[in-house]
Amino acid sequence: MDPRLFYAAFTGDVNALLELIREDPLLLHAVTVTTSNTPLHVAALLGHAQFAMVAMQNCPGLADELNQQGFSPIHLASAKGHREIVRDMLVRRPDLALIKDGDGKNPLHTAATKGRVQVLSVVFSIESAQELTPMGENALHVAVKHNQYKALETLIQLAYQIQVGDELVNAKDEDGNTVLHLACAAKNSKSSQLSDSINDTLDQLIIRSYSQQIVKLLVSDRANVEVNAVNSEGLTALDISVTSMAGSKELEEIQEVLRSAGAEVSGRPVQAPVSNQRQQALSREDRSLTSRNENYADSLRNGVGVLAALFAASSFQLGMHPPGGFWQEWDSSTSQKSLNVTHKPGKSIIWELHKSESLKFFQTNAGCFFSSLAMLVVLAFNELLNGRGSYTFNQKRQRYWITLLHLLFGCLLVYAAVEFIQGMALVTDTSVAYISSNICTQAWVTMAVYFLLAFCSLVHGRLTR
Structure with missing residues (x-):
């Protein structure tokens, strides 16, 4: 549309x-x-x-x-x-x-x-x-x-x-x-x-x-x-x-x-x-509703799986190819035989220049990468158990998996937002990173207020029903 x-x-x-x-x-x-x-x-x-x-x-x-x-x-x-x-x-x-x-x-x-x-x-x-x-x-x-x-x-x-x-x-x-x-x-x-x-x-x-x-x-x-x-x-x-x-x-x-x-x-x-x-009179309707909910859940899991795979790939790419690239040659003041080298070929340039900031960046990137992997493992394990029927998933147990998936996805989004701000600080200056941080904070606050209002509406509906 x-x-x-x-x-x-x-x-x-x-x-x-x-x-x-x-x-x-x-x-x-x-x-x-x-x-x-x-x-x-x-x-x-x-x-x-x-x-x-x-x-x-x-x-x-x-x-x-x-x-x-x-x-x-x-x-x-x-x-x-x-x-x-x-x-x-x-x-x-x-x-x-x-x-x-x-x-x-x-x-x-x-x-x-x-x-x-x-x-x-x-x-x-x-x-x-x-x-x-x-x-x-x-x-x-x-x-x-x-x-x-x-x-x-x-x-x-x-x-x-x-x-x-x-x-x-x-x-x-x-x-x-x-x-x-x-x-x-x-x-x-x-x-x-x-x-x-x-x-x-x-x-x-x-x-x-x-x-x-x-x-x-x-x-x-x-x-x-x-x-x-x-x-x-x-x-x-x-x-x-x-x-x-x-x-x-x-x-x-x-x-x-x-x-x-x-x-x-x-x-x-x-x-x-x-x-x-x-219950018998409703069984066919319930199955129809369950089938519709299962189709929606499958689509949701597929979408989350794609996002997790994309985050994992991008985090891996950033880990192997950090901002600024790599040194291509030995430090001009040294030689290959020198024991005291300032930098070596293949080492990250930004690591040598900004060790403190780049350490935080790499830590956040690692958190984003492993959160993505954990989400993929949870999704794969869920599909394996459901597909082979080796474990009976009632609604209560299924909610545990969905809750775990939501927590991991929340961690992934937080890591991604922090990593973006840290990356901006590394490749630009602190003023740009500060502006990005403010925008990110406003976005998170807006979403938090929205979900709080949605939760209050849900509670009000439960109480007045």
């Missing part, structure tokens, strides 16, 4: 976009061939509504493009909750309400997954609500699986407004599970991911609270749900709750809610732990 076009999309500069289109009327049409993230993807992600509409007006086909992650622009806008962009895109292209992403989900499914209530009313229709994911799920299934209570409440309200409420709340996925079955299962994809990544009991309590609210909503007079519907294994929602929620005070309250609504056990013996019902 033309850097000017990307910057215009990033900043939402409509005038710059129009100027670029005047220069090259085919610019937006050509970008669909050269890149996966089009300007419309960027604008939809960042919420630049006016830019998105101008881009779509000049090239309507941009709205059909899927990026490398499998998302169309309207999927990104739905996931981020940009109601205005979603509404304007549907006004221009109503068929976009049914466009599928790489996982076979439409924008309604995406909005339900993220709980974007403000978008649901825009993308909801009979057609989009009846669309199913590859696992046979409608938007209500998706909302329950991701514990989006407000989204589920909104979807039920919208469904009954257009007389499809009973159909949607009692619809079954390909495993025969209704939304009530999924709500009664103790584990789901979100709770599983939280327990794997955080291992915090508080998160489990929050998930159970969401499940309780969802079950109460489904059995209330706002949703005419069939409480005794059975899934493909012949189990009712109460069957699942009795087995998967045993021993939990919070979740046993759900059983009382179900019984008061007339729910019964099927009497069919359970041959497997029913707490895995929702």
Whole structure:
């Protein structure tokens, strides 16, 4: 993508976009061939509504493009909750309400997954609500699986407004599970991911609270749900709750809610732990998400490996060919037979002239070189163990390797920055090195502030979720 076009999309500069289109009327049409993230993807992600509409007006086909992650622009806008962009895109292209992403989900499914209530009313229709994911799920299934209570409440309200409420709340996925079955299962994809990544009991309590609210909503007079519907294994929602929620005070309250609504056990013996019902319903989606994450991780490792190899090669080159070159002959005041020589052929010139500064430079260069080698060893060892299956990498162990790789990469960047400043001091003077040092310091401080803000945003999202 033309850097000017990307910057215009990033900043939402409509005038710059129009100027670029005047220069090259085919610019937006050509970008669909050269890149996966089009300007419309960027604008939809960042919420630049006016830019998105101008881009779509000049090239309507941009709205059909899927990026490398499998998302169309309207999927990104739905996931981020940009109601205005979603509404304007549907006004221009109503068929976009049914466009599928790489996982076979439409924008309604995406909005339900993220709980974007403000978008649901825009993308909801009979057609989009009846669309199913590859696992046979409608938007209500998706909302329950991701514990989006407000989204589920909104979807039920919208469904009954257009007389499809009973159909949607009692619809079954390909495993025969209704939304009530999924709500009664103790584990789901979100709770599983939280327990794997955080291992915090508080998160489990929050998930159970969401499940309780969802079950109460489904059995209330706002949703005419069939409480005794059975899934493909012949189990009712109460069957699942009795087995998967045993021993939990919070979740046993759900059983009382179900019984008061007339729910019964099927009497069919359970041959497997029913707490895995929702897990089974999510297994294919999880594998799809895992596959996408693994592809991203592979690309990231490949990129880090290339950078490590480049740093190793450049550090080796600097070590063998330092700035200033080598002496080509014996010192003029000596001879080859002299024992007291000032310099010898093949010795570094800068070492003889600035031993203290060059020593620091060579030490930093060695640190950069060996950090690069260590990164390559970690990457190779990781691939060897994964490829041969000689070691089972669960998520926890994998995080240790990724953390180690990040630490080594951080050391490598620090060494490279210091080495650059020291090299500038050797080949120029201290004033130039001082300026370079100030620029480097400002860059590091800026990055540190950025990552601190990102971390604070992550923590705030965890606390308010």
